[in-house]
Amino acid sequence: SAAITPQFRILGWNIHLVCGPEEDHFAGLYHPPSSNSLTYGDIINELCLCFNITASGVTDDSWGDVAFGYLGSVGASLQPLGGPATTATPSSPRLIHGQELDQSVSTPPGDPSGEQRPPIVRLHVVRHKDCKIAAETSLKGHLQAGCAKHIPYPSLRRDDRYLPPNKPSTDCRFSRFPYRKTIRARGSQSPPKRSASGSASPTKDPALNQVEDVTDLVAPPDFDIPIETARQTMASFRNSCLSGTARCAITGKGRSWYMNPTVGLGVQACHIVPQQHYHVYPVPSSFPGGRYDPRRLRAAWERTWSAKNGLLLFSHLHELFDARLFSIHPDTLRIRVFMPYDVLLDYHGVLAQLSPTVDRRALRHHYDMCCIENMAADMP
Secondary structure, three states: OOOOOHHHHHHOOOEEEEEOOOOEEEEEEOOOOOOOOOEHHHHHHHHHHHEEEEEOOEEEOOOOOEEEEEEEEEOOOOOOOOOOOOOOOOOOOEEEOHHHHHOEOOOOOOOOOOOOOOOEEEEEEEEEOOOOOOOOOEHHHHHHHOOEEEOOOOEEOOOOOOOOOOOOOOOOOOOEOOOOOOOOOOOOOOOOOOOOOOOOOOOOOHHHOOOOOOOOOOEOOOOOOOHHHHHHHHHHHHHHHHHHOOOOOOOOOOEOOOOOOOEOOOEEEEEOOOHHHHHHOOOOOOOOOOOOOHHHHHHHHHHHOOHHHEEEEEHHHHHHHHOOOEEEOOOOOEEEEOOOOOOOHHHOOOEOOOOOOOOHHHHHHHHHHHHHHHHOOOOO
């Protein structure tokens, strides 16, 4: 399948964020037109996660006084300048600030056939302090009064947790592939293919004498794991995930019509935090040692292979989850779709079906990485 490049993610945005007097575009996101699950305050939280506001060499990480000028919506094609104002593109954009930031963001519906890109909502990001100006005053009026000010062009916030999808760290202090040179079993007993995250299919039949493929398993540099122990770890992860549920977390389907195994064909055990990214697993903040500490790395590795870091997904959804096209909100447990892919849209806002033991910190990590991957796609 084709890789999801940053440019492809940008093409999926139906909300564009601009800043400065020239309305410079710097970020965006996708929000389904029929959904009320995203507020303006949520956008601010994601801006804080992805970007810094820098001016004159001084970084101000506070996005707490941000407001939005609602510039209306435009079609997917570039329009000539100086055209007449419409309800979609008002001549005097209103300012959304204060308690209005708790309102849901509304995006216009697109072409039902899906053959054309959806209309794009444009939001002008500014700073704003409390004022006594009438509520209907335009963004321009607030700027002239001095209670609203343009922000400088944001810079990408470097998050130490971030790694590209399906790619391990290149830092040898974190990762190694201890079994890349391992000789596979002789004959036709070659292991089945795995996803890039290293998760295994829960429907493997032991009678076929298959063994776990540990080729892409990542381990801490100082952690010597016998190959059989590694295979047992992978099998245990799959079996532990099955002990909590037998259905896909997104569709609620996949239970077998026969009793052994209880999970159906095509359902896989999926890591929430990828095993290739084990070293960024959110271990408790009270855990001793720095980020390179061997004990901390081993604890993170073990947690990555725990059922608390697992959920069941159909194989095609597993691939899209690893590609950060959708995630599960750690508080509401509702599915959020980050791109307008028709395979996923029906599940947006649906309550995920998860084992009660799932680690919400792992869900938070995946959700945050999806926000960064998609909102900051236009930043180098």
